[in-house]
């Protein structure tokens with residue numbers, strides 16, 4: 001097993017490169033991740049590996065090993081209901097289009113759920129959205145590659161879609177090459193063209209977006225990996241990119257913290273920006 005010194009060294013590297021804060025109760029998890037890192041880098045010597053990372057090598061592999069990428073289509077589905085029923089309707093009424101940022105996109109299920117929601121709204125409402133765009137980022141290059149490929153296992157995901165979404169409209173389906181009776185689904189090109197995937201570390205000192213650039217920011221189930229000071233700092237940077245009247249969606253156990261006086265809660269972890277944070 002790993003020594004306390006090795007575990008702390010891994011903690012320090014995870015924080016330095018991603019902001020992920022691993023408390024004292026995470027020793028088992030860190031050990032499992034270090035085992036995975038040894039396999040990924042094909043070495044048995046964890047001190048040597050951490051030395052490489054400290055010298056600026058294999059950082060992407062290290063980060064990718066320490067991120068938790070759990071996600072699914074239409075996770076916390078009430079956010080997609082709100083997007084369709086409130087946000088899109090308001091944007092149509094004001095003929096204003098929508099610019100959306102998805103800030104911890106993982107393997108892509110979340111941004112594709114956003115796109116399917118917008119497309120579905122456009123097919124249902126008499127007047128469609130004049131235009132929309134979606135930028136989706138994550139720190140982890142492996143998940144971004146998966147997201148850009150847009151290929152998922154149908155049998156694992158079939159139950160995630162709400163009844164108002166017809167997956168056949170958005171995915172092509174083909175037999176799974178190695179699991180008999182199962183299927184793979186691939187996001188249709190027309191939908192894939194509507195999202196831009198980029199790598200971005202939420203811990204970066206500044207973000208490559210303008211002030212008040214977005215109408216909607218999704219920041220779900222990622223703040224939980226940071227300490228409270230970092231959560232506040234990230235929220236403030238994201239908040240600056242959100243328009244007045246824009247919507248911030250947070251994950252089920254996350255809260256706006258110091259931004260609470262500047263937002264109005266309008267649903268389960270749904271916050272509308274009412275004032276600029278100064």
Ligand SMILES: C[S@@+](CC[C@H](N)C(=O)[O-])C[C@H]1O[C@@H](n2cnc3c(N)ncnc32)[C@H](O)[C@@H]1O
Nearest residue numbers: 018067070071104106139140201202220221222
């Ligand atoms: C648990 S997943 C959540 C995915 C999705 N937002 C959802 O709610 O289903 C957390 C994601 O945050 C990403 N992440 C972790 N640290 C990050 C950082 N510093 N900057 C950007 N993304 C980060 C991870 O790579 C991972 O894909």
